[in-house]
Amino acid sequence: MGAIEEPGLSTFRNSAHNAEKWTNERVLSIRYWTPTLLSFRTTRYRSFRFTPGHYTRLALGAENDLVWRPFSLASGAYDDFLEFIAVLVPGGAFSEPLGQLRTGDTIRVDKASYGFLTIDQLAPGKDLWLLASGTGLGPYLSILRDPAVWQNYEHLILVHSVRHASELAWRDDIAKFPEGEMFAEAKATLSYLPVVTREAGATALAERIPLLLADGRLEAAAGTALDLESSRVMVCGNPEMARELRQLLSRRRFTTNRRSLPGQMAFEKYW
Ligand SMILES: Cc1cc2nc3c(=O)[nH]c(=O)nc-3n(C[C@H](O)[C@H](O)[C@H](O)COP(=O)(O)OP(=O)(O)OC[C@H]3O[C@@H](n4cnc5c(N)ncnc54)[C@H](O)[C@@H]3O)c2cc1C
Ligand SMILES: NC(=O)c1ccc[n+]([C@@H]2O[C@H](COP(=O)([O-])OP(=O)(O)OC[C@H]3O[C@@H](n4cnc5c(N)ncnc54)[C@H](OP(=O)(O)O)[C@@H]3O)[C@@H](O)[C@H]2O)c1
Structure with missing residues (x-):
């Protein structure tokens, strides 16, 4: 550290x-x-x-x-x-x-803040999937520091993909989030799934997120099925990852917010 x-x-x-x-x-x-x-x-x-x-x-x-x-x-x-x-x-x-x-x-x-990677872009749901590559973790920390998120969802699933284990920023703090005083009354549980892609054996999941999603390993690791009815998905970081995940999720009929009609997925690309 x-x-x-x-x-x-x-x-x-x-x-x-x-x-x-x-x-x-x-x-x-x-x-x-x-x-x-x-x-x-x-x-x-x-x-x-x-x-x-x-x-x-x-x-x-x-x-x-x-x-x-x-x-x-x-x-x-x-x-x-x-x-x-x-x-x-x-x-x-x-x-x-x-x-x-x-x-x-x-x-x-x-002085201003911007963006659409916010909970209000999503229709109400039960499971919130937060998928990040690299520094794309940042906004999810803010979201996970919001007590309302822990009240409004049943299951929060944070997936953080990095090249090396040393880049798993706040790893210990995230694991301790549910013990925090602020979240004591929380309804939600947190599954934190770190993914290290260039250091064999560092984490149980070691492939890129789109592949893990496509072959069902991400859902197995979270112990939760990703479905249109109950799952809401956020994606942040590498634009190529975002493009691949958008394709995958669109095939499962997930949509982004359209004309103020909340969707099931939201994206932020960093370059
Ligand atoms: C909406 C939005 C939010 C962002 N939030 C963050 C953030 O919280 N943290 C952060 O580090 N960056 C973030 N970025 C990227 C950030 O704005 C800069 O691009 C980055 O700091 C690099 O700036 P630069 O001038 O050194 O290089 P740039 O000329 O801006 O970028 C050069 C190249 O570096 C790579 N790159 C840029 N940003 C990243 C990154 N974050 N991770 C991996 N590779 C990258 C890309 O290949 C890019 O083409 C965000 C970008 C956007 C659009
Ligand atoms: N991370 C480093 O060691 C390091 C060191 C010095 C400088 N940098 C600079 O930082 C930038 C890269 O930063 P970063 O490592 O945070 O970001 P990154 O290259 O986007 O990698 C972060 C994670 O995203 C994964 N990923 C990359 N492309 C993907 C795709 N198309 N679909 C799904 N997942 C994908 C990576 O897997 P893969 O491992 O499979 O690519 C890795 O697990 C570069 O500009 C580089 O110059 C990085």
Whole structure:
């Protein structure tokens, strides 16, 4: 597990008011899970609002050459900080300054939040499948930090596919979610299914998610059938994975939200 830099709460400060569409926030802590995968917390502008599953935009770089990129919120909607998970892409315009980011630095955050990977995009259901590759885990942390989700579903199934076991960010915390005080009265149970694809034997499931879904192994591991009546599915991360899963689920008659008519599946592609 990576090193954690955590300053005292005394460093927490609200952003100054401004008429812009963004605020300057302070980096409170940074955690490196691997040399190229990190999560970080920032202060939160007190009127910043989002729905779990949303993303906002972050900017880094020189004042006259800022690079803006969308990032999903991993923190709970009620937390007084914002949290993000990010991969460092070699040569990436945002990744370069992100790799230099230190606790106490300033990062620019859009005042608005966006996106359709939210529970309200889905028709009511019993089982919620949260399928992620890599940093696509982020929005699901926010969703799983929402007590309403634990009340409204019976079974939450989180599937996180990564190349190496070290990239299973928050692995221990996720496994302990159901024990959390906030979820003590919860109706739902959580099945956490990590998938490591490039390290034989690291996890029971070791193939890409679309294949595991197509051949029934994902349903067997979750102990739950994926069906149109009771299952709702979210997919986040690699666009190729999203495309394959959309095809697979469409064949099972799953649809996305259309003209405000809630569907059975929702997608967020990261590139
Ligand atoms: C709605 C939305 C939400 C996003 N949320 C997150 C998030 O929470 N965390 C995060 O790390 N990224 C997220 N991204 C991607 C992020 O915005 C940047 O693309 C990423 O940080 C790399 O930026 P860059 O400028 O260094 O490289 P870019 O020029 O933006 O990307 C270069 C290449 O890197 C690869 N790449 C980009 N992002 C990722 C990724 N997340 N995982 C694996 N490969 C990637 C792709 O091959 C891409 O073509 C999100 C993207 C979108 C559209
Ligand atoms: N992860 C690393 O070791 C590493 C190290 C340095 C830099 N990077 C950079 O980070 C980016 C990749 O990040 P990442 O590893 O988080 O994302 P990723 O390549 O999308 O891989 C994450 C998970 O998604 C799976 N996956 C990939 N394509 C898929 C598809 N079409 N359908 C279903 N599943 C699929 C991968 O399986 P497979 O293993 O089968 O592909 C892996 O389990 C690249 O830009 C790379 O340059 C990564």
